[in-house]
Amino acid sequence: MSKNISAFxxxxxxxxxxxxxxxxxxxxxxxxxxxAGAWDFSLALVMASALLILGVSQRLIRTSPELAQEQExxxxxxxxxxxxxxxxxxxxxxGVGWGLSGICPGPAIVGLxxxxxxxxxxxxxxxxxxxxxxxxxxxx
Amino acid sequence: xTEVTVLSALAGGAIIGVASALLLFAHNRVxxxxxxxxxxxxxxxxxxxxxxxxxxxxxxxxxxxxxxxxTIAVQLDASLAVLAVAGLLVGYGSRLGGGCTSGHGxxxxxxxxxxxxxxxxxxxxxxxxxxYLVRHVF
Numbered sequence: 001m002s003k004n005i006s007a008f009x010x011x012x013x014x015x016x017x018x019x020x021x022x023x024x025x026x027x028x029x030x031x032x033x034x035x036a037g038a039w040d041f042s043l044a045l046v047m048a049s050a051l052l053i054l055g056v057s058q059r060l061i062r063t064s065p066e067l068a069q070e071q072e073x074x075x076x077x078x079x080x081x082x083x084x085x086x087x088x089x090x091x092x093x094x095g096v097g098w099g100l101s102g103i104c105p106g107p108a109i110v111g112l113x114x115x116x117x118x119x120x121x122x123x124x125x126x127x128x129x130x131x132x133x134x135x136x137x138x139x140x
Numbered sequence: 141x142t143e144v145t146v147l148s149a150l151a152g153g154a155i156i157g158v159a160s161a162l163l164l165f166a167h168n169r170v171x172x173x174x175x176x177x178x179x180x181x182x183x184x185x186x187x188x189x190x191x192x193x194x195x196x197x198x199x200x201x202x203x204x205x206x207x208x209x210x211t212i213a214v215q216l217d218a219s220l221a222v223l224a225v226a227g228l229l230v231g232y233g234s235r236l237g238g239g240c241t242s243g244h245g246x247x248x249x250x251x252x253x254x255x256x257x258x259x260x261x262x263x264x265x266x267x268x269x270x271x272y273l274v275r276h277v278f
Contacts (some may be wrong), residue, residue: 129231
């Protein structure tokens with residue numbers, strides 16, 4: 001139960017981060033991706049800042065061998081394979097969708113609070129995409 | 141067209157990093173939003189509960205932010221049809237590729253995963269090409 005409450009709080013903090021960074025504004029994201037236009041590199045700073053904080057945290061966590069070992073064993077997305085065609089194809093498809101909309105999964109969920117029809121359509125279609133994956137490839 | 145926002149970008153990124161680190165430290169889980177969101181779909185298992193609560197937190201962050209008197213700019217230029225197609229591609233592609241901007245772009249790169257660095261370069265490239273084609277060609 002307490003695990004659920006902390007997960008809720010972490011989701012809340014993550015969402016605030018997306019909002020403060022303005023990643024919840026598709027126009028802002030598209031302006032980052034539009035290198036040939038009036039390039040807004042803010043999103044690069046968002047990533048750099050997040051990477052710095054998380055990277056330093058992970059260095060700290062790895063100083064404890066027990067924790068590092070536990071993380072290695074249970075982290076749910078520990079890669080079992082190297083770079084393969086599926087990874088490349090999936091990332092490429094994801095990128096096209098991201099570039100067409102300016103929305104990725106986190107902002108899609110936060111965006112449901114906007115009340116805009118487009119936000120609901122996108123989130124609904126995204127979940128349909130998850131279901132499509134489960135149907136075609138089976139759930140991992 | 142948007143202005144470069146250095147401070148809010150750095151602050152927002154730091155908050156995202158803190159949230160991801162907390163999830164990693166406290167629960168030993170990676171903050172990959174596509175995996176978390178897809179994980180609330182059936183069949184339900186032991187991992188479904190916390191994921192649903194994390195998503196609820198994401199959603200409530202937007203609601204609370206607005207209720208506290210702030211505005212969240214959401215400028216959607218794409219048509220509803222394009223958004224539907226884009227949503228489908230984002231959902232399917234992120235599952236096929238095993239992650240999205242958060243799981244690969246932040247969490248994966250932070251632990252120097254070759255898979256995540258590759259995925260991030262690929263989706264940045266195809267996203268950039270899509271924007272270029274939409275804005276400067278068609």
